[in-house]
Amino acid sequence: MNAKGKILIADDEPDIVEIIRYNLTKEGYEIVTANNGDDAIQKAKLSQPDLIILDIMMPRKNGVEVCEILRAQPAFKDTVIVFLTALSDESSHVKGLETGADDYISKPVSPKILVSRIHAIFRRINKEPEEKVIKIDNLEIDPVKFEAKVDSKAVVLAKKEFELLYLLASKPGRVFLRNEILNQIWGNDVIVGDRTIDVHIRKIRQKLGIDCITTVKGVGYKFTM
Amino acid sequence: MNAKGKILIADDEPDIVEIIRYNLTKEGYEIVTANNGDDAIQKAKLSQPDLIILDIMMPRKNGVEVCEILRAQPAFKDTVIVFLTALSDESSHVKGLETGADDYISKPVSPKILVSRIHAIFRRINKEPEEKVIKIDNLEIDPVKFEAKVDSKAVVLAKKEFELLYLLASKPGRVFLRNEILNQIWGNDVIVGDRTIDVHIRKIRQKLGIDCITTVKGVGYKFTM
DNA sequence: ATATTGAGTTCACAATTTCTTAATATATCG
DNA sequence: CGATATATTAAGAAATTGTGAACTCAATAT
Incomplete structure (x- = not known):
């Protein structure tokens, strides 16, 4: 089946990953996961996702670092990157924007908001949608x-x-x-x-x-x- | 009305207000302005903006004070507040975020950064409830x-x-x-x-x-x- | 090299619609 | 009843869009 899009989820908390995976799979997206920063970079290169969801707090390179590294590469210049932020970590919003993230999702993750946000992002990505008669x-x-x-x-x-x-x-x-x-x-x-x-x-x-x-x-x- | 969102700009320097107004109007936002702290509070209550841009240095209540006063009211609990800060005034960044601002923009204002920042914020707000049938x-x-x-x-x-x-x-x-x-x-x-x-x-x-x-x-x- | 063509834009002004005002009538409340 | 607020109407102001013609700029033809 033709997936709506490929999404990489990088978070070290398996529960979070599962919640996101479950909800987005249900919506027809193809999911790839990683549980630390280095892994995320690896998987990103291998699977070339359309969208990357990065937890800020991760072992072996945090989300911001991963974002910076990926953004430096031409292949990920236009990939949409979204941060997962803990509510407490207000200031990282600012930092994230400067690093080149496109959006944020706050933890705890609400499946409904998550899905609508992802939908919105994919709508935005497809600004040159299928040239249809x-x-x-x-x-x-x-x-x-x-x-x-x-x-x-x-x-x-x-x-x-x-x-x-x-x-x-x-x-x-x-x-x-x-x-x-x-x-x-x-x-x-x-x-x-x-x-x-x-x-x-x-x-x-x-x-x-x-x-x-x-x-x-x-x-x-x-x-x- | 068909606007993407309503933004209140509060700054006592007319030039700044005009630069911001011009660029955001062009992007389809609806703009309301105020030129001092008290005025800002007044206008905020009347027009109920989605986003408030507050200059830190203003006559009759500065931006931080305005933010505190608004945040204390239930109606503005979820309104996004952004500070305008002079580059020199580094420490107010921190103070601002503690007060409950969601972001800050440094003067002098770069139209391009301004617009992309505002866009990002509105994406984050996810203002679907508006614009509904x-x-x-x-x-x-x-x-x-x-x-x-x-x-x-x-x-x-x-x-x-x-x-x-x-x-x-x-x-x-x-x-x-x-x-x-x-x-x-x-x-x-x-x-x-x-x-x-x-x-x-x-x-x-x-x-x-x-x-x-x-x-x-x-x-x-x-x-x- | 020069003419021709057509897309794209601009301009001045006409045509139209929308907005506001002013004047008068009507309703409402103590 | 009288004071005040709103409803109604018509008309002029203001704003927006439509239109024909002219101009610029490339690409193409002569």
């Missing part, structure tokens, strides 16, 4: 062929137009703020004028000839059929 | 789609109307003071006349066609079904 009524959007069809008739869209349409249509009904759109399509640091989005929206509406993008004044745009 | 009887309010439904029939609300309805419906039965409403929907630095709220309330009642907002004379409004 979207079909809604008589509209078809194929990100692989980079083409849109209305009533099986191809419509030629420019790159930005296509990206914009695909973004909106990927979550029909959901309102995308102008800011969100800018971040997703143009990127965080690109600055374009206020009217640029409108112009692209217009082009899409024009070219498709169907009314599938609704303006939510003062908020953004949403896809609706 | 509200369903009460035959009324449905979906903040993601920015749409309200009565008997499964969509009702088009303007931005302010929607925000207002969502606010009231988020805590059915609870009375919202006019002041609270102003701070939550308009923000603390916007001044609008007394009758403005009434007009929006009226529009909501009119558009929904159902009687779900009750006037509490001399106090405010509440949602009731």
Whole structure:
């Protein structure tokens, strides 16, 4: 079976490991475990997990050290690392952020929170999700062929137009703020004028000839059929 | 409203406030500001932010004092508080964390670090409870789609109307003071006349066609079904 | 080397919607 | 009943989006 993702759990307390393993396995993740710092590094290299959960307090290199060592390697530059922190150990939060951890989970571990947090992280990881063909009524959007069809008739869209349409249509009904759109399509640091989005929206509406993008004044745009 | 989260910034240096406001607004956060300690406490109570950024050095109660006062109140037990510290003031880091702050950011503020830190904090908060569809009887309010439904029939609300309805419906039965409403929907630095709220309330009642907002004379409004 | 093309952006202004105000009517409470 | 608060209405202000045209910049064709 195709696992949702591979997760490495490193903690020296077997109980904790088991709680986490049980809950995440149940959710369809593939689990690898380690019980000390050196082991964690070893296993990480071998199994190349998508996500690593590191206990801060571990024998033979603590979590922060492991994180630093892994982060120094190109292979783990983009791996998501999450710390397990005891509640008492407040200051390590700060330290962790600087070291390059992406999130924290506090002990004692609540299975419900754990699972939702992990889900959220994987959602975030998959920012370039499966390029899937979207079909809604008589509209078809194929990100692989980079083409849109209305009533099986191809419509030629420019790159930005296509990206914009695909973004909106990927979550029909959901309102995308102008800011969100800018971040997703143009990127965080690109600055374009206020009217640029409108112009692209217009082009899409024009070219498709169907009314599938609704303006939510003062908020953004949403896809609706 | 469709904001990712609400942040209160308290600092007596307008420049700093503006830098932070600009960068976080761009990221889709809703910003409320204060320029001294007392003001910060006031604004915190009124607007109930998810995160509070406190400058340590402020007139009329410094950041640590503000933090202590807020932390003593149940409403702010779980609010994330972050200190702004001058680099010189090393010792206050420790003090701050002891007081119950969750993190600190050093001045001068680097926008990039600021943003990533705030993002990380919000990921940690896991603020799922917000941004949730509200369903009460035959009324449905979906903040993601920015749409309200009565008997499964969509009702088009303007931005302010929607925000207002969502606010009231988020805590059915609870009375919202006019002041609270102003701070939550308009923000603390916007001044609008007394009758403005009434007009929006009226529009909501009119558009929904159902009687779900009750006037509490001399106090405010509440949602009731 | 020069023209052509088209995507992407910007601009000025028009069109539209939303928000606020002001004025008046109505309701409520002691 | 009288004082105060809210409801209602219409109209003008303010804000936001739509639009046509022009401009920049590459890539491509001539």
